[in-house]
Amino acid sequence: xxxxxxxxxxxxxxxxxxxxxxxxxxxxxxxxxxxxxxxxxxxxxxxxxxxxxxxxxxxxxxxxxxxxxxxxxxxxxxxxxxxxxxxxxxxxxxxxxxxxxxxxxxxxxxxxxxxxxxxxxxxxxxxxxxxxxxxxxxxxxxxxxxxxxxxxxxxxxxxxxxxxxxxxxxxxxxxxxxxxxxxxxxxxxxxxxxxxxxxxxxxxxxxxxxxxxxxxxxxxxxxxxxxxxxxxxxxxxxxxxxxxxxxxxxxxxxxxxxxxxxxxxxxxxxxxxxxxxxxxxxxxxxxxxxxxxxxxxxxxxxxxxxxxxxxxxxxxxxxxxxxxxxxxxxxxxxxxxxxxxxxxxxxxxxxxxxxxxxxxxxxxxxxxxxxxxxxxxxxxxxxxxxxxxxxxxxxxxxxxxxxxxxxxxxxxxxxxxxxxxxxxxxxxxxxxxxxxxxxxxxxxxxxxxxxxxxxxxxxxxxxxxxxxxxxxxxxxxxxxxxxxxxxxxxxxxxxxxxxxxxxxxxxxxxxxxxxxxxxxxxxxxxxxxxxxxxxxxxxxxxxxxxxxxxxxxxxxxxxxxxxxxxxxxxxxxxxxxxxxxxxxxxxxxxxxxxxxxxxxxxxxxxxxxxxxxxxxxxxxxxxxxxxxxxxxxxxxxxxxxxxxxxxxxxxxxxxxxxxxxxxxxxxxxxxxxxxxxxxxx
Ligand code: GCU
Numbered sequence: 001x002x003x004x005x006x007x008x009x010x011x012x013x014x015x016x017x018x019x020x021x022x023x024x025x026x027x028x029x030x031x032x033x034x035x036x037x038x039x040x041x042x043x044x045x046x047x048x049x050x051x052x053x054x055x056x057x058x059x060x061x062x063x064x065x066x067x068x069x070x071x072x073x074x075x076x077x078x079x080x081x082x083x084x085x086x087x088x089x090x091x092x093x094x095x096x097x098x099x100x101x102x103x104x105x106x107x108x109x110x111x112x113x114x115x116x117x118x119x120x121x122x123x124x125x126x127x128x129x130x131x132x133x134x135x136x137x138x139x140x141x142x143x144x145x146x147x148x149x150x151x152x153x154x155x156x157x158x159x160x161x162x163x164x165x166x167x168x169x170x171x172x173x174x175x176x177x178x179x180x181x182x183x184x185x186x187x188x189x190x191x192x193x194x195x196x197x198x199x200x201x202x203x204x205x206x207x208x209x210x211x212x213x214x215x216x217x218x219x220x221x222x223x224x225x226x227x228x229x230x231x232x233x234x235x236x237x238x239x240x241x242x243x244x245x246x247x248x249x250x251x252x253x254x255x256x257x258x259x260x261x262x263x264x265x266x267x268x269x270x271x272x273x274x275x276x277x278x279x280x281x282x283x284x285x286x287x288x289x290x291x292x293x294x295x296x297x298x299x300x301x302x303x304x305x306x307x308x309x310x311x312x313x314x315x316x317x318x319x320x321x322x323x324x325x326x327x328x329x330x331x332x333x334x335x336x337x338x339x340x341x342x343x344x345x346x347x348x349x350x351x352x353x354x355x356x357x358x359x360x361x362x363x364x365x366x367x368x369x370x371x372x373x374x375x376x377x378x379x380x381x382x383x384x385x386x387x388x389x390x391x392x393x394x395x396x397x398x399x400x401x402x403x404x405x406x407x408x409x410x411x412x413x414x415x416x417x418x419x420x421x422x423x424x425x426x427x428x429x430x431x432x433x434x435x436x437x438x439x440x441x442x443x444x445x446x447x448x449x450x451x452x453x454x455x456x457x458x459x460x461x462x463x464x465x466x467x468x469x470x471x472x473x474x475x476x477x478x479x480x481x482x483x484x485x486x487x488x489x490x491x492x493x494x495x496x497x498x499x500x501x502x503x504x505x506x507x508x509x510x511x512x513x514x515x516x517x518x519x520x521x522x523x524x525x526x527x528x529x530x531x532x533x534x535x536x537x538x539x540x541x542x543x544x545x546x547x548x549x550x551x552x553x554x555x556x557x558x559x560x561x562x563x564x565x566x567x568x569x570x571x572x573x574x575x576x577x578x579x580x581x582x583x584x585x586x587x588x589x590x591x592x593x594x595x596x597x598x599x600x601x602x603x604x605x606x607x608x609x610x611x612x613x614x615x616x617x618x619x620x621x622x623x624x625x626x627x628x629x630x631x632x633x634x635x636x637x638x639x640x641x642x643x644x645x646x647x648x649x650x651x652x653x654x655x656x657x658x659x660x661x662x663x664x665x666x667x668x669x670x671x672x673x674x675x676x677x678x679x680x681x
Pocket of ligand 1: 285
């Protein structure tokens with residue numbers, strides 16, 4: 001049965017016969033000299049993949065015996081690579097980069113995968129395979145590639161009982177019960193998938209942390225996972241529960257300035273390194289949503305982060321300290337809190353601390369303007385946190401290709417150092433000259449047979465890795481690759497499905513939260529509409545707090561006359577967002593309370609525009625259904641039916657959103673639904 005388990009690594013025989021012949025001719029022999037664990041897996045992957053893609057075995061050899069040779073290695077591991085004259089070009093690709101190069105020497109033709117390190121060779125091997133999987137020309141290769149961001153990390157919100165916070169694809173992959181003795185093949189396949197897109201770190205545990213994972217029994221299990229992942233270049237990280245010194249250490253306090261507490265963390269870190277010599281470090285959520293933190297002791301985030309940073313510094317570890325703070329006291333505008341708490345701390349963090357910031361200031365909404373902290377802390381490396389799991393995006397039933405959403409944030413201009421100071425440049429360190437850089441994706445992976453619940457959710461795992469490596473890639477290109485590798489190269493399938501993916505995020509925004517609306521989902525679980533939610537014991541846990549609909553209009557005034565959150569942006573951005581005439585319409589109700597009869601770009605009134613957007617979103621889902629139905633027979637029935645059924649569910653959900661929101665907001669607007677629109681049921 002085809003259940004999608006193989007992700008984008010199916011390695012089926014190349015469909016185009018002409019291309020197949022060319023590839024067969026170009027690759028008569030495979031030479032991978034050297035036998036480190038990483039080179040061994042690169043070799044195995046090339047062998048397996050080539051025999052699948054070419055439909056014939058490519059013999060491996062240690063020396064050149066054939067005319068057309070595929071060579072993979074480093075100058076250190078391979079005399080062949082060393083003598084191919086790539087030394088200068090290799091200098092430019094650094095520790096993880098690689099070259100794919102066609103060359104001839106002594107009458108032989110070489111396709112070379114060369115790198116400075118073994119992991120570079122593995123990454124290059126996956127790139128080369130991708131070229132075959134997507135049927136590219138390989139006759140004249142001259143490709144150099146290196147990642148733009150150093151730490152490319154998945155964040156698993158996985159609990160030790162294997163439930164997954166905001167997980168919609170089964171239970172946690174980590175089978176703690178059978179670890180460390182049993183290494184599930186899934187761990188290897190997970191590592192292969194990650195390495196194929198350049199993901200080089202994984203945080204195994206939930207940010208709402210359990211200190212138990214730091215005890216010896218669990219550390220043995222963590223070590224077994226780290227051993228399994230190591231050949232694939234993946235470092236393991238853990239979440240550190242701030243109160244661990246009390247909970248598992250028997251101390252009376254977790255005050256970061258207490259010498260006993262500092263000593264406890266140092267000893268604990270040394271113990272972790274004794275099990276996992278290349279342990280990556282800690283991810284911490286502190287003083288947010290009830291998690292303990294330094295503020296419990298009158299200290300600040302830097303005090304907390306620095307204590308942990310000192311504990312891992314001598315081993316090369318890092319601390320990823322989250323800026324998603326959400327305090328006990330009700331704020332005047334929740335969107336302002338992270339900036340207010342963190343900006344004053346700029347310059348006070350240790351060198352091995354990254355502050356990890358969500359893409360937007362509220363919480364992974366279907367659409368958010370970029371977080372005002374980006375650009376505002378030039379002395380601190382800021383790490384991007386995207387969510388791959390679809391907490392607020394329809395969860396397990398919705399087809400959402402999220403590259404356009406990620407790119408929208410990365411390409412946003414902060415104006416921190418004038419025009420062109422994009423969020424991407426903050427994150428990749430180029431704006432403020434940071435060497436330590438990082439990007440995190442909250443994983444959507446579980447033990448479902450297809451890993452991600454929805455077949456198309458695999459594309460977000462893929463995309464995260466590809467954009468983490470190179471944020472300049474276009475969403476179209478990433479989708480194109482993913483579709484070809486996951487389904488087929490047949491353009492009758494690729495073109496319409498790519499269009500469908502490209503429009504999928506906007507469709508959801510329209511039927512859930514058009515024009516800058518946000519956080520009007522169902523209470524607590526965040527599934528389905530709930531704009532009517534009020535009377536919770538704090539205002540920012542209600543929906544009415546976010547949309548503020550009344551008889552005059554709708555939207556959150558974040559300008560001077562309201563919370564003035566716009567002032568957290570640099571002046572050119574603040575001016576634009578703060579002006580109801582200039583703000584991009586997609587953020588209109590994020591920043592402004594707007595009268596129902598206000599004219600928007602289309603010339604319609606705001607009320608009518610809302611109705612058109614909600615309806616348009618439903619229509620878009622129906623269009624997606626048509627597109628998909630047309631593909632029947634182009635791919636296997638299993639995956640076809642899986643997507644078809646889920647699109648039927650999604651269409652019902654879209655209608656549910658449209659009807660619930662329009663009927664609810666109509667109680668304030670007191671205006672009719674435009675004649676030509678389908679009436680809410
Ligand atoms: C959201 C989510 C929580 C999660 C939190 C976080 O609020 O609903 O489940 O713990 O984000 O990012 O820490």
